Amino acid sequence: MNSFFFHRVAASFVIALLSSIILTPLAIRLSEYFKVLDKPSPRKVHLEPKGRLGGLAIYVAFLIGIFVPLEMCWPLKTAISIDGSITGFLLSSAIIIILGIADDKYDLSPRFKFLVQLIAASILVIFGLKIEMISGMQVGTRFDLGLLKIPATIIWVVAITNMINFIDGLDGLAAGITAIASITLIIVNILDKLSINSCVMLAATAGACIGFLKYNFYPARIFMGDCGATFLGFTLGVTSVMGAFKSATLAIVLVPFLVLLIPILDMIYAIIRRISKEMPPHIADKEHLHHQFLELGLSHKQAVFILYLIAISLSFFSIGMSKVNNIKAIFLLFLICLLFVIGLIRLRHVINSRRIKNGRKDEGCGDDKR
16 A cells, blocks of 8 residues: 555545534534533433534534545546446435434334435445455355355445444543444454545544544533444444455454444344343343443543453454454454453442442333433
8 A cells, every 4th residue: 555545545634534523513503502411310420411513513523624635636536436336325325314313303213224224234235335245254265156246245334424423422432432443344354455445534523523522521511422333333344344344354343342342242232131121122221331331430531441441452452353363353253252251240240239338220112322
């Protein structure tokens, strides 16, 4: 990858960051004008109504970042190269954004949102973006997924789309975790010489998130809302398919699972927890990992910084895992997942013991998103 490639990635990151810083105050005013506000409730940690259109600022900043002109000539040479996959992403991501804004304003039903997300993911497939093959244990061996290409792609993208929403519960958490994941995936893409477009999109994502943190870090002036969380998850899912999943090395294919381990396991744990209580999986509660850190007595900032540190540690492991053989990579991923699950069980035990001691039951649930 030559210097022009790094110029494209750096330009996308910087322009998206600056655009996010400039546009987010406008999103704050739009949220207040159209009354798209997240109001306080028993399961939320903020005490005043906050705007929920921060995701719109992230989205526009992202678009500015990927379409920044690199040379003042005609036709314009932008940071991203337009092809079928990018066209499909632009169309489907616009649907995700419109859906998210409508949900932030009108609180749409989970079934309707899920259906629209399936349609958006299907558009990607129609435009040629699919998980074509899966890498084997031996380096260079790949197996065609055949009829499973389409469902595998749709399931992955829709799952990751909703994943970021599950951790969007503390000021700055979702944006920070996404930025860390994006930068890590850029490094892995560069090391394995994977998709350039994926790197540009990830750079714009990281820049937009970091710029947004100026207004979203505790105490937040605005939230990214369902609009921002689902767009970020959708983008991470798409860039994984464009980049890491195209690798002939299984170790690199496993990288997205490790770098996104916090939101993935938190989402799985939340679904299992709610089903075990005979609750619909979409009904929100105050039992997420970040909520449990607060219940341990950590401050808002401390809980977020600890999760940042965990995410950064996972990023280092992810980069290291991309350079080892497949057997070691699988063992490393299994070991980290096992330690993570043991930690969650131990954390849950400590909190339950405290609640019993204090004569409290599990926290109540509600239909809120944060």
